[in-house]
Amino acid sequence: MADDNLKGQRVLLCVGGGIAAYKALELVRRLREAGAQVQVAMTAGAQHFVTPLSFQALSGSPTRTTLWDSAAEASMGHIELARWADRILIAPATADLLAKLAHGFADDLVTTLCLATTAPITVAPAMNHRMWGHPATQANIATLRARGVQVIGPEDGPLAEGESGPGRLSEPGAIVAALSPQAESAVAIDQALKGLKVVVSAGPTYEDLDPVRYLGNRSSGKMGFAVADSARRRGAEVVLIAGPVHLATPAGVKRVDVRSAAQMREAVFAAFPADIYIGAAAVADYTPRAPAANKIKKSNESLALDLVRTPDILSEVAAQTQGLKLVVGFAAETENVAGYARGKLVAKHLDLIVANRVGVADGGFESDQNAMTAYWQDGERVFNPGAKTRLADDLIELIVERLNA
Numbered sequence: 001m002a003d004d005n006l007k008g009q010r011v012l013l014c015v016g017g018g019i020a021a022y023k024a025l026e027l028v029r030r031l032r033e034a035g036a037q038v039q040v041a042m043t044a045g046a047q048h049f050v051t052p053l054s055f056q057a058l059s060g061s062p063t064r065t066t067l068w069d070s071a072a073e074a075s076m077g078h079i080e081l082a083r084w085a086d087r088i089l090i091a092p093a094t095a096d097l098l099a100k101l102a103h104g105f106a107d108d109l110v111t112t113l114c115l116a117t118t119a120p121i122t123v124a125p126a127m128n129h130r131m132w133g134h135p136a137t138q139a140n141i142a143t144l145r146a147r148g149v150q151v152i153g154p155e156d157g158p159l160a161e162g163e164s165g166p167g168r169l170s171e172p173g174a175i176v177a178a179l180s181p182q183a184e185s186a187v188a189i190d191q192a193l194k195g196l197k198v199v200v201s202a203g204p205t206y207e208d209l210d211p212v213r214y215l216g217n218r219s220s221g222k223m224g225f226a227v228a229d230s231a232r233r234r235g236a237e238v239v240l241i242a243g244p245v246h247l248a249t250p251a252g253v254k255r256v257d258v259r260s261a262a263q264m265r266e267a268v269f270a271a272f273p274a275d276i277y278i279g280a281a282a283v284a285d286y287t288p289r290a291p292a293a294n295k296i297k298k299s300n301e302s303l304a305l306d307l308v309r310t311p312d313i314l315s316e317v318a319a320q321t322q323g324l325k326l327v328v329g330f331a332a333e334t335e336n337v338a339g340y341a342r343g344k345l346v347a348k349h350l351d352l353i354v355a356n357r358v359g360v361a362d363g364g365f366e367s368d369q370n371a372m373t374a375y376w377q378d379g380e381r382v383f384n385p386g387a388k389t390r391l392a393d394d395l396i397e398l399i400v401e402r403l404n405a
């Protein structure tokens with residue numbers, strides 16, 4: 001990434017003690033490529049995985065490892081180092097480090113630097129997925145977020161110990177990109193949705209054909225999860241009704257996992273009353289009339305499935321306007337995007353519909369990127385294409401505007 005989005009910035013990279021510490025070496029290189037000056041501080045644990053010398057070679061500055069190094073303190077004391085930094089990036093941020101930061105510990109160099117600084121802090125967590133999902137870690141993350149700390153990742157995928165789940169350190173390039181000035185401004189957002197309850201549906205639904213097979217779709221759930229996270233960061237109480245996806249639950253969001261369209265409908269209505277409904281899920285339009293109790297055996301050359309319409313959750317929600325201030329739908333279209341989207345806006349009695357073109361390269365269902373346009377009765381807004389996390393922030397901003405319109 002030759003982008004110099006960190007030009008002239010002084011970044012203090014604090015490396016925690018996890019296996020992902022090796023990726024922090026690449027991070028130094030990426031930060032420097034992005035124009036930053038980098039100094040590195042390591043916890044004692046981090047030094048079991050990577051040597052201070054490796055970081056020194058890549059950063060061009062001596063690596064700081066302890067509070068008690070008189071030579072290092074003589075050249076730049078730890079308080080000066082905390083002041084030197086324009087921003088602090090902690091990667092990998094272990095569960096232990098997050099806990100210490102959340103509670104204001106200062107028992108080693110890294111925690112002391114973080115307590116002594118006035119610079120913005122970003123953490124990129126990496127740990128076992130159960131440690132990440134533990135209520136203690138989630139509470140620590142929520143505390144840090146509430147204090148304005150930017151959290152990047154973790155990502156879902158295979159973990160070092162042979163398991164899989166949310167816990168992987170985000171890729172160095174993605175971390176550096178998320179540190180851009182735009183991303184920074186997105187972190188310091190107001191609490192415009194405070195006091196409001198938002199229900200978001202996300203992901204696909206799976207309609208079971210028999211005990212081993214189902215009808216599904218390629219929705220990743222990323223957009224809905226990003227929208228839930230964004231609404232939460234704007235101060236809303238958020239309930240996220242998630243179809244079958246393996247994504248980490250955004251901090252502070254109440255998640256209800258469902259499988260089928262019927263279950264999703266039930267969970268959505270159970271979450272009401274609410275102020276805002278955002279239907280980002282790709283709900284199946286048809287479901288088998290009666291799922292087979294046993295595995296369907298192959299017999300004839302062809303097989304016809306008997307499918308019936310599912311309830312349209314979004315239309316039902318919009319029809320019961322009791323207490324709802326805004327109902328937002330999504331439309332995935334392959335052609336005539338504006339025409340079909342506006343048609344759904346009217347037919348489903350929505351306040352807002354967000355359309356995106358699917359079936360194009362670099363956008364839509366499985367991608368991290370998206371291009372979207374929102375339509376309401378007498379207006380529309382084309383969002384700048386970009387990461388789903390940023391688009392989610394833009395959409396929530398529009399929702400705040402429409403609420404106040």
Ligand code: CTP
Binds near residue numbers: 279285312330332
């Ligand atoms: N939706 C819903 N319940 C359904 C189907 C869709 O709540 N049973 C919601 C989705 O969450 C999304 C919007 O409706 O917000 C999508 O509208 P829809 O008309 O179902 O889109 P498509 O399924 O793409 O419709 P079509 O196949 O007719 O284009």
